[in-house]
Amino acid sequence: MDLDMVRYLAKLSKLNYSEEELAKVAKDMTSIINIMDTIKDIDIKYDPFADNKNIYLNDLREDISAESFPTEKILANALNSENSFVVPKVVE
Amino acid sequence: MDITALKIRDARKMLDGREISAPELAKAYLDRIAETDGKIKSYITVTADSAMKMAEKAQKKIDSGEAGPLCGIPLAIKDNICTDGVKTTCASKMLENFVPPYNATVMEKLEKEDIVMLGKASMDEFAMGGSTQTSAFAKTVNPYDTGCVPGGSSGGSAAAVSASLCTAALGSDTGGSIRQPASFCGVTGLKPTYSRVSRYGLVAFASSLDQIGPIANCAYDCGLILNTIAGYDPHDGTVSKNPVEDYTAKIGQSVKGMKIALPREFYAEGIDDSVRKAVLAAADVYKSMGAELIDCSMPSLKYAVAAYYLISSAEASSNLSRYDGIKYGHRSKIGENFNELIANSRSEGFGEEVKRRILLGNYALSSGYYDAYYGKAMALKQKISAEYADIFEKCDVILTPTAPTVAYGVNENISDPAKMYQADICTVTVNIASLPAVSTTCGYDEKGMPIGMSVIGRKFAEADILRVADAFEQQFERRLPKIN
Numbered sequence: 389m390d391l392d393m394v395r396y397l398a399k400l401s402k403l404n405y406s407e408e409e410l411a412k413v414a415k416d417m418t419s420i421i422n423i424m425d426t427i428k429d430i431d432i433k434y435d436p437f438a439d440n441k442n443i444y445l446n447d448l449r450e451d452i453s454a455e456s457f458p459t460e461k462i463l464a465n466a467l468n469s470e471n472s473f474v475v476p477k478v479v480e
Numbered sequence: 481m482d483i484t485a486l487k488i489r490d491a492r493k494m495l496d497g498r499e500i501s502a503p504e505l506a507k508a509y510l511d512r513i514a515e516t517d518g519k520i521k522s523y524i525t526v527t528a529d530s531a532m533k534m535a536e537k538a539q540k541k542i543d544s545g546e547a548g549p550l551c552g553i554p555l556a557i558k559d560n561i562c563t564d565g566v567k568t569t570c571a572s573k574m575l576e577n578f579v580p581p582y583n584a585t586v587m588e589k590l591e592k593e594d595i596v597m598l599g600k601a602s603m604d605e606f607a608m609g610g611s612t613q614t615s616a617f618a619k620t621v622n623p624y625d626t627g628c629v630p631g632g633s634s635g636g637s638a639a640a641v642s643a644s645l646c647t648a649a650l651g652s653d654t655g656g657s658i659r660q661p662a663s664f665c666g667v668t669g670l671k672p673t674y675s676r677v678s679r680y681g682l683v684a685f686a687s688s689l690d691q692i693g694p695i696a697n698c699a700y701d702c703g704l705i706l707n708t709i710a711g712y713d714p715h716d717g718t719v720s721k722n723p724v725e726d727y728t729a730k731i732g733q734s735v736k737g738m739k740i741a742l743p744r745e746f747y748a749e750g751i752d753d754s755v756r757k758a759v760l761a762a763a764d765v766y767k768s769m770g771a772e773l774i775d776c777s778m779p780s781l782k783y784a785v786a787a788y789y790l791i792s793s794a795e796a797s798s799n800l801s802r803y804d805g806i807k808y809g810h811r812s813k814i815g816e817n818f819n820e821l822i823a824n825s826r827s828e829g830f831g832e833e834v835k836r837r838i839l840l841g842n843y844a845l846s847s848g849y850y851d852a853y854y855g856k857a858m859a860l861k862q863k864i865s866a867e868y869a870d871i872f873e874k875c876d877v878i879l880t881p882t883a884p885t886v887a888y889g890v891n892e893n894i895s896d897p898a899k900m901y902q903a904d905i906c907t908v909t910v911n912i913a914s915l916p917a918v919s920t921t922c923g924y925d926e927k928g929m930p931i932g933m934s935v936i937g938r939k940f941a942e943a944d945i946l947r948v949a950d951a952f953e954q955q956f957e958r959r960l961p962k963i964n
Binding site for chain 1: 577578579581582714717780782783785786787789790797801806807808809811815816817818819820821822823824826827830835836838839840842843844846852853855856857858859860862863896897898901902
């Protein structure tokens with residue numbers, strides 16, 4: 389896997405790497421992809437219909453409102469202010 | 481009181497017979513943790529105070545004569561299972577200070593039975609690994625040799641059971657994470673059928689493969705715990721509505737006349753001689769008990785590791801995209817704008833292995849590669865499932881090694897991710913095909929390290945595989961670790 393591909397994937401994944409780290413990651417990913425490439429030897433196709441027969445679409449639970457979590461408890465794991473999550477400025 | 485390798489059934493007798501109280505039992509484990517866990521490092525968080533409170537509550541139930549099989553039993557819980565008010569870190573800096581606002585369904589079910597939670601067990605970060613050496617907080621070691629890994633990802637749970645730092649534990653298994661550490665630590669671990677146990681409150685890794693299950697001192701104990709944690713849950717749409725059986729009911733029945741298949745690819749090159757010999761010797765034990773051994777083949781096994789890593793990483797990259805540093809989890813102090821804050825938070829919070837899996841998953845799912853990788857892996861999932869179905873036409877259960885080797889040194893393999901992935905060859909197909917499997921110890925190598933074998937069953941045949949595993953355990957002389 390070349391450095392440009394690793395850069396592209398890092399961007400998709402929202403992960404930062406230094407140039408030095410990128411080289412190491414490229415090496416690791418190359419040996420990992422070599423294992424993944426073994427599946428290229430076999431010629432089979434996925435059958436999407438075969439997998440859906442066990443899904444019971446009419447078996448959903450009733451749409452009944454239930455008690456919500458207390459706001460304080462949910463916000464306790466985040467930087468928060470005035471009963472809401474704090475995010476950086478998004479609109480310039 | 482001796483709590484060494486104490487089984488749930490024996491603890492139950494002691495508690496119900498008033499030989500010991502639930503608080504005394506909890507205290508005995510907590511004392512042992514304080515004394516020994518500095519060496520083993522199986523727990524990330526020890527919840528001593530709440531354990532004593534839970535034990536007192538359990539004692540009241542015992543006193544009133546209403547105790548169920550798990551009442552007052554001290555358990556360790558893997559740190560990716562949400563516990564209301566108790567830190568659940570997933571062994572990641574990303575969740576270092578995360579305190580879940582709710583209990584996982586399995587915890588609700590266990591607490592209703594008044595178990596005693598001793599603490600949260602270490603694991604590979606986000607359950608990604610087979611050594612517990614990617615844990616950000618407690619790199620657990622093997623009780624049989626503290627220079628060796630306990631396996632993973634549920635290495636803390638397995639080591640805690642093995643070192644008698646709990647009576648039993650919960651783990652989770654996405655590609656072998658219950659069975660392989662159980663094998664390395666010389667204990668018994670059960671990965672239930674996919675959909676048998678609710679995943680609500682299990683921090684998601686690969687949602688189509690993840691399953692919670694027990695690790696214990698014997699197959700019977702695994703059945704007792706499964707009896708409690710299995711069953712329908714409105715919070716998890718994938719959970720089966722099949723009735724929950726008594727999974728211990730068939731234990732004790734003879735294996736005479738049972739057909740046990742040995743797929744030859746599981747005994748081929750790449751499997752250590754000592755492992756192969758021990759598992760084949762166990763097969764002969766079954767034969768001597770009147771079971772019939774059947775030779776069979778799983779031609780697609782050579783593609784299984786690739787198919788597993790593509791599917792699991794694709795799902796992981798999607799599941800882990802929720803960690804943005806905003807709603808919970810590590811938040812970077814640096815980040816002028818939204819994207820910068822997210823990327824900095826994720827880069828600081830995730831460890832190397834987790835990042836590699838995210839990259840691999842995004843690669844497999846990205847435009848131009850999707851059909852060649854993810855699509856092909858899903859096709860292989862169907863093919864491997866079909867091959868299992870063919871084998872089960874001719875047999876009742878399948879017997880394989882749990883891992884190609886015994887536990888290795890803490891510094892071996894860790895720097896070579898590709899080599900680590902290959903080591904999952906014996907376990908991943910079970911998750912791919914959604915089957916149940918139990919690993920139990922079948923021997924020890926020349927250095928005394930435990931060797932595990934896996935009994936794989938048809939979907940929802942947990943009672944059958946536990947019966948087969950128990951039949952072996954009954955005649956097997958287990959050697960307990962001597963913690964140095």
